[in-house]
Amino acid sequence: MSTLKYSRQREAIKTFLKNRTDHPTADTVYTCLREAYPNISLGTVYRNLSLLEQLGEISRISTGDSAEHYDGNMDPHQHFICSHCHKVYDVRIPEIHSLLGKAVENVPGKIEAFHANFYGVCHECQKEPITLEHNP
Amino acid sequence: MSTLKYSRQREAIKTFLKNRTDHPTADTVYTCLREAYPNISLGTVYRNLSLLEQLGEISRISTGDSAEHYDGNMDPHQHFICSHCHKVYDVRIPEIHSLLGKAVENVPGKIEAFHANFYGVCHECQKEPITLEHNP
DNA sequence: TTAAATATTGATAACTATTACTGTTTTGGA
DNA sequence: TCCAAAACAGTAATAGTTATCAATATTTAA
Numbered sequence: 001m002s003t004l005k006y007s008r009q010r011e012a013i014k015t016f017l018k019n020r021t022d023h024p025t026a027d028t029v030y031t032c033l034r035e036a037y038p039n040i041s042l043g044t045v046y047r048n049l050s051l052l053e054q055l056g057e058i059s060r061i062s063t064g065d066s067a068e069h070y071d072g073n074m075d076p077h078q079h080f081i082c083s084h085c086h087k088v089y090d091v092r093i094p095e096i097h098s099l100l101g102k103a104v105e106n107v108p109g110k111i112e113a114f115h116a117n118f119y120g121v122c123h124e125c126q127k128e129p130i131t132l133e134h135n136p
Numbered sequence: 137m138s139t140l141k142y143s144r145q146r147e148a149i150k151t152f153l154k155n156r157t158d159h160p161t162a163d164t165v166y167t168c169l170r171e172a173y174p175n176i177s178l179g180t181v182y183r184n185l186s187l188l189e190q191l192g193e194i195s196r197i198s199t200g201d202s203a204e205h206y207d208g209n210m211d212p213h214q215h216f217i218c219s220h221c222h223k224v225y226d227v228r229i230p231e232i233h234s235l236l237g238k239a240v241e242n243v244p245g246k247i248e249a250f251h252a253n254f255y256g257v258c259h260e261c262q263k264e265p266i267t268l269e270h271n272p
Numbered sequence: 273t274t275a276a277a278t279a280t281t282g283a284t285a286a287c288t289a290t291t292a293c294t295g296t297t298t299t300g301g302a
Numbered sequence: 303t304c305c306a307a308a309a310c311a312g313t314a315a316t317a318g319t320t321a322t323c324a325a326t327a328t329t330t331a332a
Contacts, residue, residue, distance in 0.1 A: 002307075002308070003300095005298080005299050005307080005309070006299065006300085006309095007298080007299085007309055007310080009310075010309085025289090026289080026290080027289085039311065039312090040311080041310065041311040041312065041313095042311095043290090043291080043292085043310085043311075043312080043313085044310060046289090046290065046291075047291090047309080062198035062199065062200040063198065064198040064204075066289070066318095066319085067288090067289060067290095068200070068290090080243045080244055080245060080247075082245060083248070089243075089244045091239070091242055092242060093238060093239055095235055095238065096232070096235055099231055099232055099235075102229060102231065103227070103229055103254060106227055106228060106229055107216045107225075107227055107254050107256075108216055108258050108259050108260075109216060109218060109225075109257050109258035109259055109261075110256045110257055111216075111254050111255070111256045112219070112255055112256040112257070113254070113255040113256070114252070114254055114255070115252070116250070116253075117250070117251045117253075118243050118247050118249070119248050119249040119250070119251070120243070120245045120247045120248040121246055121248070123244050123245055124244075125245075126245065138278080138279065139278090139279080139329090140279080141280070141328050141329065142279095142280095142327090142329085143281080143327080144327090145280080145281075146280085161318090162318080162319080163318085175282065175283095176281090176282080177281065177282040177283065177284095178282095178283095178319090179281080179282070179283080179284085179319090180280080180282070182318090182319065183281090183320090184280095186320095202289095202290085202318070203317090203319095204318085
């Protein structure tokens with residue numbers, strides 16, 4: 001097993017995620033960090049996002065959108081994913097965690113994580129005027 | 137809006153999914169259906185999976201694995217995803233649905249779907265002997 | 273029953289998110 | 303300061319999915 005060494009880039013990725021309340025994709029992390037680290041590599045971003053996830057410092061949200069999203073907030077919470085603008089909102093239903101004890105019996109393995117996603121159209125997108133799908 | 141026309145392929149994809157208890161990927165659907173329909177196209181499979189999902193006849197499971205999985209069972213239930221073999225198991229915790237009423241208030245939009253995923257290593261994989269990661 | 277209209281298909285090219293590779297740089301302990 | 307290992311930047315390769323398009327199948331109405 002390889003020992004972990006410090007890296008400025010990894011630290012930046014981690015603090016970047018911890019300071020965001022939205023749930024950026026790898027590409028967003030990359031684009032934003034390039035301002036402070038102009039020659040950070042996209043591969044480095046992906047490599048460290050995976051690593052940080054394995055270490056349990058961040059979590060990966062599979063939204064069904066084409067790209068994965070990342071969340072620096074490890075407090076137990078849920079997500080609402082807008083199927084129109086693809087934004088990921090935080091949701092808090094504390095009661096849901098009391099069920100996890102019951103889940104243990106009904107599940108064919110050892111639970112390491114629990115993700116609960118709500119899907120729908122967010123209020124912002126509902127406000128928007130109706131647009132034609134195909135403009136001539 | 138275009139009106140839907142019957143298609144033998146779409147019907148086959150739908151009944152295939154309804155008769156499975158596992159949660160195949162698009163590629164698995166494709167490979168299996170090729171036995172009965174030797175020149176069905178992978179594009180056709182993808183196109184109809186998306187369509188059937190929009191119609192609410194099947195649902196798409198984003199497991200965090202590289203490929204999406206599809207589920208023909210629309211009864212409310214949850215999933216356990218093995219992070220080792222990537223199998224998707226059905227889980228039933230009926231109590232979880234009584235919470236959805238409460239969720240409505242805490243969610244920034246209109247809920248159209250709810251997915252709850254447990255992640256961990258399944259009993260099958262826990263049984264397995266430890267294998268070297270790299271065989272020479 | 274036939275014909276026109278259009279949705280769907282198969283085949284393939286294009287796209288895009290992610291991973292793998294490689295030579296160079298950085299880190300941390302001796 | 304020196305060395306081994308980890309991490310990096312840059313880039314190529316992979317894989318899942320979507321788009322394109324000419325040919326085919328389905329539906330409606332004459």
